[in-house]
Amino acid sequence: MKYKCFFLLLFYSLFFSQNKSTDSLKVLDYDKLKNKFYEYYENEDILKTKYVAQYYLQKAKKEKNKLQIAEGYILVHFNEDFPTALKYIDSLAIITKDVKGTLYPSRTYLMKGNLYFKHDYLKKALDNYVIALQYAKDQENQKQIAYANINIAYLNSYLGKYSKAAKIFRYYLYNSNNLTNETQHNQMRVSLINCYIELNKLDSANILIKEGKVSSFTNKSKYSVNQYTYFTGYSYLKQKKYKEAIPELLKAYNFFSGINDNNANYALYSLGKSYDGLNDKEKAVQYFTQLDANIQKTNKTFPQLREVYTYLIDYYKNINNQEKQLYYIDRFLKVDKKLDEQFEYLSTELYQKYDTPNLLEEKEQIINSLENRKMLLYVSIGFLCIILLFLFLLYNRSKKIEKKHRKIAHDLIESIERKSLEMPENRQDVVQFQNIEKVDIEEDKIVRTTPEDVVQFILKELEIFEKKEFFLKKGTTSASLAKSIKTNTTYLSEVINTYKGKNFAGYLNDLRIDFALNRLVKDKKFRSYKLSVIAEELGYNNEQAFSLAFKKKTGTSLSIYIKEIEKSTSL
Template sequence: MMKVIFSILLFLSGFIYAQKSIVDTLSEFNYSQLKGKFDDYYDNDKVSESKIIAQYYLQKANKEKNNLQIAEGYILIHFNEDFPTALKYIDSLEIITKNIKGSLYPTRTYLMKGNLYFKNDYLKKALDNYIIALQYAKDQKDQKQIAYANINIAYLNNYLGKYAEAAKIFRYYLYNPNNITNESQHNQIRVSLINCYIELNKLDSANILIKEGQTSAFTGKSKYSVNQYLYFSGYSNLKQKKYTIAINELAKTYNFFSSINDNNANYALYSLGKCYNGLNNKEKAVEYFIRLDSNIQKTNITFPELREVYTYLIDYYKEKNDKEKQLYYIDRFLKVDKKLDEQFQYLSTEMPKKYDTPNLLQEKEEIINDLKNRKIILYASIGFLLLILLLVLYLYYKAKKTAKEHRKIAQELIHSIEKRNFESTTDIKKEIPELSQISEHAETENIITKTAPEEVTQFILKELEIFENKQLFLKSGITLASLAKNIKTNTSYLSETINNHKGKNFTSYLNDLRIDYVLERLVKDKKFRSYKLPAIAEEIGYNNVQAFATAFKKKTGTTPSIYIKEIETQQ
């Protein structure tokens, strides 16, 4: 025990001495050398040492009243601070650089602020700051800052799942650095391109870059980079279903990233859960997904794959018949989904408007300038743009017309249901003659020739009447085989009876019962209407909202969202 205590004291005294030694030697270096040392410590996860250098850097700049270097000091210091403190330093950066001439500021301030927001999952603010930075860079014609803005926006596209668009930017600057990116930035671009390649299933290209990055990381002795590439090696093996190899690599990266409270730990947990699910070890997968959810609650930093995590947990506890945990993860899903939806909706709307469209317009202007003496090509370009405009207008009016038709169908459905006495679900079908008749006519073309004995047929019909009256069709997981087993007959007789007496196949029969039910209940039950579509789908027996929406559209000719909206409008 004394030996352990002595070792700890020796370590602490050595650490204190190291700090003092760093401070004593810093006065020997100029700003460029201090910046190089900061990068070296920061890239190698030596947080305390990098903090000391950043503080000394700012202290030296303040003493010399050098505003440009004071600004650099604020930037260095903010890297190791929590979000609120880091944001204050960036705000100070904006103030101190207000009167600095040249093309570096204010572009750099907005880039730094955008990066800070991105790191802390404020994607809307990140995009807004990147767009402002890009505009300043373009105004100043600073190609280096334009490149940084484009690269940072590519990171957002990567996050959004626009991997092809992001890969195009990353690939260009990876192989055409043009003195724009330093070693650290070059490494991050390579890491992001690897992610794009894996998601695009270009695993050979990804693995080449992984090996290249691992060689570079080992040479530079950066533990962080080593673990980044180890993670992507694990992720690549996951995609190739080499689960055992992937688990070994991902577990190591999780241990490292969790030890430094880095958000990459959450991606490692997600991938580990996927691996164990691939091995059909649901308990182990759930263990990692629960741990991931716990981390997300602490940081509130989300990523799109979380939707898959929560639906997995919901389905798992549904199978276990654990209502409490099922309800808990439904609530977690809804909260995370709401945040993701808000961010994705904003980014998917604003990215084309503020970034893609201006870029396209700029490209168009450059083309026109380059081809001003080539009238034929110029006219062709204008004609092409007009065609695009006409196509957009056509699609717009077509969408409006479709929406109007859907609303009309919904209104007719609501009107017919309100007039009805709600005596049976089969009445709804009669009030939708055109769609139902066409659908049923198509299905009855394949009616099976009657082979079941009459007494068997009558028995099945009575059981189906009970099935309908007791609304047993609302249970999830119903199949032809399971229903046949429940009513003690075989699938052939059951299928034949439904085809001959219901005029449709089993799938249509089940879907029609559920949709007829939901049509009435949505009109009558205000609380039911307030449910999210996934909850409504689950309530009436569907495993996912897509299956429900498809069945609803096929049966009625409109969508659940429009139908609910029309009910709310009329009531």
């Protein structure tokens, strides 16, 4: 009975408090209700924001006011999970289908883009922003054009195109002309700070951080205060002031983790980097591990995660914990795949769907500004002639370069075939080694610190390393080679520099490329492999690294070299 009474009292308490809250909202018009919603939203008061949003929507439906029903759907979707929020945005699209004016449908696509962006569906976010921008331009709605440009700038910032993003943020931050409200103004300031820090414009970033902190304290926005606290710590991190960075980052993390916000993950990343800067690897691993756990829960990624997983992989490799090493390799591959897919799509589509139309629009504006049609014709013809001339010169240049590369490839093939005839395969490495010794004798004036017996030992080991093709093993470093032949990196580096005439990286790279040149000529099956497979067999981490190394060493490209081999073998 006592418990029943308690629940009855609780029920009446809630009932009357709700009625009281409803009565207080009844006196507010739509604008004041919206202001009340954003006031609660800024201060992370989720229950009150939900209540105000639902009241707003019910009021609009009761009054059968389509535009306000649309606003209600927008307010309600903010604090819902992704599937529910998406349903509200779809309802927004339906209710505004026949609404006249310039606000819709561009606003609907902007809202949908923001929702996809929030939940890390960046491909769909971009597609919706581009559609919103096109509608806004067609309807000449400057406010919606601004919002679309700003949101696309967030994507450019995510891609690491900080200069391009900063240009947009800076423009609308200081030239808003009442296009953006205070909340958006603050978001742009925050994003511009991030761009400045990444571009190492730390003085400019710190000025904006101070400005933002003053504004946040004035508006009593805990969320904004902690955003600027985070950037204070991040700025210290960039300056390598790790001890100053950690307290600021911890404050930000404690706040954002308490409200389940993605900014907590950025704080964890920065804390890990700070402790790594202090050479406290255990602490760095602790924060990076927590970051991985968060990413698994939310599946929200960001580019710096690649650093996190490679750090964890190396850490557990060094302490010989293969189980953890394997686990983080698997996590790295999953996250890397997602990031690659997003980057590939965004990089291509941003250029095609956003940058190119903007350039064409700028061109059109220039053309329209020309009053004299005759002059316009002359300019156009002249411009076309220049382009044709430029294309012709580019074509000639490319043909000359191609011819040069083919000749280099042809000469390389002839050289390899001639050597094969002059000298048996199993004698090649020995002759190379003897030639190196001869060069060393002529360069005897070089001051060496390595004992002579150690030099001869290392040279013998290098001969075995070359002869048995151990240089093809992936992950070979001067440290790993020194360890395997039981010497130190200092002696090994000095011997390679003195007797091979190059540093370790150049020595390893030359061995691999020389091997590739020979095998491609002699092994038809090897030539048929994909570039990624060839790179893997030669010990490179990826095909780009191999392609660059091949061209730098030979002066020609791999594709031209293979074509010339095929041509010579078909004769």
